[in-house]
Amino acid sequence: MRCTRREGGARLNVMFNGELLKEVDQYKYWGSVVAANGGVEADVSQRVNEGCKVFGPVNGVVKNRGIGRNVNRVLYEKVIVPTVIYGLELWGIKVTERQKLNMFEMKCLRNKIGVSQIYMIRNEVVRVRMGVRNYLAPGVNKNVLRWCGHIE
Structure with a gap:
């Protein structure tokens, strides 16, 4: 394996077994998207x-079986939320990511109770x-702090 910089110094050339490896802006690692700029937008x-x-x-x-609201809530909290916040310990979210999470959450909750945004x-x-x-x-922020050992 050999690593060198190009003429401009912007990109890194990595040779492995005589093959030049491609440098990418983001990649997926254990379910999380790692970006070259260090941001979490893509993730x-x-x-x-x-x-x-x-x-x-x-x-x-849930809709086909006519299951009650309590079961809906449990399925939301135990299946959907963990799927969304998987790997969140690495996130330092900004306002735009917070808004994206809030929009997704409200879309799910409104759908579960049968109310659209038209009803205001x-x-x-x-x-x-x-x-x-x-x-x-806010749960994401709390879990990040818990992972860092700041709260229990």
């Missing part, structure tokens, strides 16, 4: 997409109707 987007993939089948089962029902009321106490984005 948050990818986790929200994974949550949407899980939400569809779970929502289909406040997010807090939707959370109360669903019985969800924990917000998704």
Whole structure:
């Protein structure tokens, strides 16, 4: 293996067994997207997409069987939320990522109680109707602090 810089110094040439390896801007490692710029935008987007993939089948089962709101809440908290926040200990989220998480959360909760945005029902009321106490984005910050050992 041999590593050298190009003429401009911007990219790194890595040779492995005589083959030049391609340098990428982001890659997936154990379910998390690692970006060259160190940001978490791509990872948050990818986790929200994974949550949407899980939400569809779970929502289909719940709607077809007429399961109650309490079971809906438990499925949301135990299946969908962990899918979205997997690997969150690495996230230092900004306002835009927080908004993306909040939008996904409210989309799921509104769908579960059968209310669209057209009805203009406040997010807090939707959370109360669903019985969800924990917000998704602040929960990410709390888990990051817990992982760092700042809170128990």
